[in-house]
Amino acid sequence: MKTRRSDRLIDMTRYLLERPHTLVPLTFFSQRYESAKSSISEDLAIIRRTFAQRHTGILETVPGAAGGVRYVPIIAATEAQTFISQIAERLSDSERLLPGGYVYLTDLLGTPEVLRQIGRLIATQYIDSSVDAVMTVATKGIPIAQSVSQYLNVPFVIVRRDSKITEGSTVSVNYVSGSSDRVQKMELSKRSLKPGSGVLIVDDFMKGGGTVGGMKSLIEEFDAKLLGVSVFAEGDFNGDRLIDDYTSLLRINQVDSKTKTITAEAGNYLQRNAELLTGLDK
Amino acid sequence: MKTRRSDRLIDMTRYLLERPHTLVPLTFFSQRYESAKSSISEDLAIIRRTFAQRHTGILETVPGAAGGVRYVPIIAATEAQTFISQIAERLSDSERLLPGGYVYLTDLLGTPEVLRQIGRLIATQYIDSSVDAVMTVATKGIPIAQSVSQYLNVPFVIVRRDSKITEGSTVSVNYVSGSSDRVQKMELSKRSLKPGSGVLIVDDFMKGGGTVGGMKSLIEEFDAKLLGVSVFAEGDFNGDRLIDDYTSLLRINQVDSKTKTITAEAGNYLQRNAELLTGLDK
Known part of the structure; x- marks a missing residue:
């Protein structure tokens, strides 16, 4: 059926938001709404303007016969700052202190709106990289990997410390846990990654970097390429x-079990991405 | 700044889509766009019509001073059927056959668009229940729990078979794995669930129902309420x-390692929700 502009704007917005980084040909929309391509172009110009004003994302136009439009989600610098300060404050709550100086993060990493922002923040760093897969290690990195994978619209793969029959053949590596100096093993299903894939590593927490180092070795074993490392929080070490090129949204500086205090602040994310975020804000 | 209708429609659509099941007061939109409430009401009527036509979801209006508008995501019966048939076909691919008669599912459960639809399908069943949390067991249920939790906009909690120091105090239960008759242990962080919470159990695969049975016991230990059980796939048993009240999107009927065939078909989801889905289609 032929549609009104207002209906098209609403449905196109939803359609594009659900398919980040996907090239949608103008003919697709033109057929879907039984509308002229010129009307569709006007619609997209309006969406592009609103997305830019509200810092929702960039609507890229690819000209030519094979062209179309592509929605690239981003986060604005101010929104990133606000989110990181809020989380830093929540992390500093002494109620989060666990025996042994650990900090309870599980509730945050199970809350949809927190995961949504973590995903947007991390994905924004890689809008110009050709990420083919997001990699993490079970268990607590999974929600972060899934959220980033949604915003980049690529699959995520889960490295495991225990072998499972439901994974088929695996490739395994040994790695040294930086904080405990123990040699451990991690493995990934052979079917998970194609050679040459561009891989982004994410995790919930990094201390010595041993786990991330293990994932780097796995990427080499698969003849894949490491494109970046991003963690939710880094700890004092x-x-x-073992890893020095990474970004962290947060940094847990000090945990004092005696005085029951946790000192959390912004990680290096904002600083490392200052130029990118300012550029996107324009 | 005062905004045009087209800009408002685009931004309101995005805003609502990102916050399912959340009551947004009209005054919020009215202030955000510096527009009269009457204009906002008209905008919402247009969005409601488009969302209904395209089966995106229901835009509920709550009247009165404490009222507002709430977006409830749903899936249309035809879209549910199409998705389930497509996945059944993909599951029947003999390449998925693993030694021991297992079926490789990991790629599907790491693909954003597949997870999005699984989440929509499962969440649609519970639009009228007051779900407070989605529960699953590590590792492979996590992506499903996260996707459902996004559509219901409630947290998800992860039950573990291994204890972790980063979880704090836990409550544990023993359960009998239905397919192997072994007694195993699973546990959940004490902080994860409040007494009286309405809990929805999801998992990737169910055979004897032992794992789901264990989660049911945990829900009892937390004095919480079980609201439903939904699995991605059920196997022949x-x-x-141990569990008879559940829905499954798919059913893997037979795995024959000799002839290298997997027989997968629709689970009981469509049949169990026939009335609901037909009602939503109107």
């Missing part, structure tokens, strides 16, 4: 960190 | 299943 005395010693040489 | 000879014997008394």
